[in-house]
Amino acid sequence: MIFDLDLDRVRNRPGIKWERHGDDVLCAWVADMDLEVPEFITNAVIERINSGGLGYGFYDEPIPVLEAFRDRMRNAFDWRVEVSEIIRVHDVIQGLELVLDTLVPPGAGVVVQTPVYPPFYSSIEGVGRRWVANPLIERETGWSLDFEHLESVASQQDVSALLLCHPHNPSGFVMDKTDLAQVIEIADRHDLLVISDEIHCDLVYAPNEHLPTASISELAAQRTVTLIAATKTFNMAGLRMAFVHTASEKYLPSLQQIRPRMIGGINGLGQVATVAGWEHGDAWLSELVAGLDRNRHLLGELLNDYLPAVHYRLPEATYLAWLDCRELGLGDDPAEIFLAQNKVALSSGPDFGIEGLGHVRLNFATSPEMLQMIVERMAQVS
Numbered sequence: 001m002i003f004d005l006d007l008d009r010v011r012n013r014p015g016i017k018w019e020r021h022g023d024d025v026l027c028a029w030v031a032d033m034d035l036e037v038p039e040f041i042t043n044a045v046i047e048r049i050n051s052g053g054l055g056y057g058f059y060d061e062p063i064p065v066l067e068a069f070r071d072r073m074r075n076a077f078d079w080r081v082e083v084s085e086i087i088r089v090h091d092v093i094q095g096l097e098l099v100l101d102t103l104v105p106p107g108a109g110v111v112v113q114t115p116v117y118p119p120f121y122s123s124i125e126g127v128g129r130r131w132v133a134n135p136l137i138e139r140e141t142g143w144s145l146d147f148e149h150l151e152s153v154a155s156q157q158d159v160s161a162l163l164l165c166h167p168h169n170p171s172g173f174v175m176d177k178t179d180l181a182q183v184i185e186i187a188d189r190h191d192l193l194v195i196s197d198e199i200h201c202d203l204v205y206a207p208n209e210h211l212p213t214a215s216i217s218e219l220a221a222q223r224t225v226t227l228i229a230a231t232k233t234f235n236m237a238g239l240r241m242a243f244v245h246t247a248s249e250k251y252l253p254s255l256q257q258i259r260p261r262m263i264g265g266i267n268g269l270g271q272v273a274t275v276a277g278w279e280h281g282d283a284w285l286s287e288l289v290a291g292l293d294r295n296r297h298l299l300g301e302l303l304n305d306y307l308p309a310v311h312y313r314l315p316e317a318t319y320l321a322w323l324d325c326r327e328l329g330l331g332d333d334p335a336e337i338f339l340a341q342n343k344v345a346l347s348s349g350p351d352f353g354i355e356g357l358g359h360v361r362l363n364f365a366t367s368p369e370m371l372q373m374i375v376e377r378m379a380q381v382s
């Protein structure tokens with residue numbers, strides 16, 4: 001039902017996804033879903049607006065959204081956190097920059113598993129740190145981390161942090177407990193901070209499951225700072241609300257020193273929406289993941305029928321498909337060609353790093369009908 005979309009309404013929706021390109025373009029790029037925002041979110045936002053409660057929010061008093069975070073992590077992932085360990089921020093990438101700025105020495109290296117979400121590069125560079133690539137390995141059986149290479153880059157003297165995208169965007173790779181334990185072991189051996197971006201945590205396909213990095217052991221809890229939000233899950237990225245969490249005795253005191261004014265007062269609408277999502281969103285979320293699961297398979301069938309030269313591996317998580325288009329011979333940036341020739345907007349592979357040459361990222365969080373239209377258009381490329 002929730003994938004049954006009014007496509008005219010979708011295509012006229014305000015926001016960057018559908019407004020950036022012309023009316024004749026089908027958009028499958030930025031990570032917003034075409035689905036309607038669930039009613040329990042819109043009701044909570046409207047109720048807040050109608051209540052007139054748009055004044056200053058709380059800075060220092062107990063805040064329901066922190067308790068909602070604590071309860072959600074326990075119920076969804078069996079992860080025990082304390083309210084005192086959570087810092088509210090506006091968005092995950094702001095959280096990332098604050099953490100880098102506070103805990104990583106200027107000029108130091110931060111390891112990223114490439115190809116990866118482009119703002120990881122720009123944020124690390126933007127705060128005057130240096131990213132160090134640890135390319136993912138793609139085998140017949142799936143993606144994996146290159147632990148040998150990780151060990152060698154982790155041992156470089158100026159490398160002081162490891163940034164995980166967990167689940168991983170754009171590959172859809174989900175690390176299991178063994179992977180995470182190995183990451184933590186390496187981080188501990190080289191005294192690295194682990195920053196774990198878990199914004200896609202709810203969008204994982206069985207039998208894979210999301211394990212918060214910090215939850216796997218006391219050692220992991222002491223090494224890890226987690227970045228998380230409900231915005232991706234409930235399709236409300238524009239409401240700007242996210243969290244930084246750590247239980248680490250080493251890192252938490254410094255993060256708590258960040259001046260609240262440097263973060264800014266947090267959007268009240270984002271907070272009520274987050275609480276509503278976590279309190280009332282379970283049934284909707286199950287329907288969402290089931291529909292995305294069907295779409296990831298449907299995309300495989302469509303590509304098989306229309307564009308068999310494109311290499312596609314079923315993502316284990318996220319609604320993002322990482323498509324290797326090199327056999328199509330469209331050059332380094334096929335997204336440019338699909339946009340100009342076929343009027344389909346995809347994310348450019350090279351933005352995700354050197355491994356992204358000849359690739360595109362396709363967002364399949366849409367109706368099956370739209371997905372079919374997108375692939376049919378792409379198939380006309382020449």
Ligand SMILES: Cc1ncc(COP(=O)(O)O)c(C=O)c1O
Pocket residue numbers: 031090091092093094117165169197199200229231237242
């Ligand atoms: C891995 C990852 N982190 C962060 C973000 C952005 O989060 P925010 O809008 O809260 O900064 C995205 C959005 O697609 C993402 O995929």
